[in-house]
Amino acid sequence: MKKLRLGVIGACGRGALSDWAHRPEDGVEVVAGSDPYQLQREGFVKRHQEKFKHTPKTYEDYREMIEKEHLDGVFVTAPDFLHEKIACHCLEHKVPVYLEKPIAIGIESADKILRAAKDNNTRLMLGHNMRYMAFTNKMRDIIESGTIGEVKAVWCRHFVSYGGDAYFRDWHADRANTGSLLLQKGAHDIDIIHWLAGSRTVRVTGIGCLSVYDKVPRRKKGEEHLFKKELDIQSFWKTEQWPPCNLSGYYPVVNNEDINMISMQLANGVQACYLQCHFTPDCCRNYTVIGTRGRIENFGDGEDGTTVEVWTRRTDSFRREGDITFRMPPPGKGHGGADPVIISNFIDVLRGKAVPVSTPQGARYAVAAGILGAESIRNGSVPFDIPDLDADIENYDFSKNAKKLAK
Numbered sequence: 001m002k003k004l005r006l007g008v009i010g011a012c013g014r015g016a017l018s019d020w021a022h023r024p025e026d027g028v029e030v031v032a033g034s035d036p037y038q039l040q041r042e043g044f045v046k047r048h049q050e051k052f053k054h055t056p057k058t059y060e061d062y063r064e065m066i067e068k069e070h071l072d073g074v075f076v077t078a079p080d081f082l083h084e085k086i087a088c089h090c091l092e093h094k095v096p097v098y099l100e101k102p103i104a105i106g107i108e109s110a111d112k113i114l115r116a117a118k119d120n121n122t123r124l125m126l127g128h129n130m131r132y133m134a135f136t137n138k139m140r141d142i143i144e145s146g147t148i149g150e151v152k153a154v155w156c157r158h159f160v161s162y163g164g165d166a167y168f169r170d171w172h173a174d175r176a177n178t179g180s181l182l183l184q185k186g187a188h189d190i191d192i193i194h195w196l197a198g199s200r201t202v203r204v205t206g207i208g209c210l211s212v213y214d215k216v217p218r219r220k221k222g223e224e225h226l227f228k229k230e231l232d233i234q235s236f237w238k239t240e241q242w243p244p245c246n247l248s249g250y251y252p253v254v255n256n257e258d259i260n261m262i263s264m265q266l267a268n269g270v271q272a273c274y275l276q277c278h279f280t281p282d283c284c285r286n287y288t289v290i291g292t293r294g295r296i297e298n299f300g301d302g303e304d305g306t307t308v309e310v311w312t313r314r315t316d317s318f319r320r321e322g323d324i325t326f327r328m329p330p331p332g333k334g335h336g337g338a339d340p341v342i343i344s345n346f347i348d349v350l351r352g353k354a355v356p357v358s359t360p361q362g363a364r365y366a367v368a369a370g371i372l373g374a375e376s377i378r379n380g381s382v383p384f385d386i387p388d389l390d391a392d393i394e395n396y397d398f399s400k401n402a403k404k405l406a407k
Helices: 013-021 038-052 062-069 080-092 107-119 134-145 163-167 186-197 338-350 360-377
Strands: 004-009 028-034 057-059 073-076 097-100 124-127 151-159 201-209 259-266 271-277 284-291 295-299 307-311 324-327
Touching: 004 013, 004 062, 013 028, 013 038, 013 073, 013 338, 028 038, 028 062, 038 057, 057 062, 062 080, 073 080, 080 097, 080 107, 107 124, 107 360, 124 338, 124 360, 134 186, 134 284, 134 295, 134 307, 151 186, 186 259, 186 271, 186 284, 186 360, 201 360, 259 360
Parallel strands: 004 028, 004 073, 028 057, 073 097, 097 124, 151 271
Antiparallel strands: 151 284, 201 259, 259 271, 284 295, 295 307, 307 324
């Protein structure tokens, strides 16, 4: 079995995802990481030394790493606004890419990434790890079993208690860097809505606003980089930091909406809604799927006690528990156990042993719905149609080389 040499671009933060891939006993090693910040590079090396007794090489410039390391694959976990530039460079140099969601912050940028992968016959996989979570897979299994009949509506409510810490204290707060929080946070949920419905959005309308974080005290311009001595997200992500209106030290530029609501018409006729709020006291995402013969809903999104409820008979009163209750297994580490599973899938893709559950096309359509949903919000709730992918990209298999597909 060929040994795999992997790298990571954006070495700390979400870059720690790559740790799940470092398996020398299985012939897989993360040999290098790049990051423009020295503290990030030092943190990457320290983490590997403590966890694996291993010292990877580091680079300030990812292009130098790609040139020198002869990698079999790379994790791109840099900030969203850099995805197009970095992913296209790697793909053009024939290095397979695992690209963290969202795929990009523009539809044209997303399409360029897909085009670069196809034109260079190079594998591309997207980091939509929610397709690998136990409760979403259970919901999909129930739908595919026919238990609730034909799906007609999918709704998702997303309560983000940590929105202030995660999205309004750093670069996420500025729409120039993210496009909208319908991308950075909502791309997951829009993708799952599409996945459960078996279709994609073709028309979107939205309403939303910036209602809380425009009124909070911010850091001065020039103090965009939050960290002074250490790059540890736990140093500013704390449950006692609430309510947000009583706090200070937010990002100098705050112009992303903290409430987002979009309505989506899917290609197969399914109606869908996604609602997101970044200043709630609690945290959960709640999906409801309504079919012609029943309804399913999750309570909890992967933590201990998560259930998926199924209602299949009529009663004219509220019932908290369904006619069938599926209790999810205890969550594993890494986003409820999803991270190690999606990384294993990527390794299998690199070895030609599997296809990904998460696809570039799905990631692109999720982002397109979020981008144009934000445009609708910012333009008086006018509806927008989602542009189709180019015909040669629509059904292309990004998990295999084109030459292999031709056989």
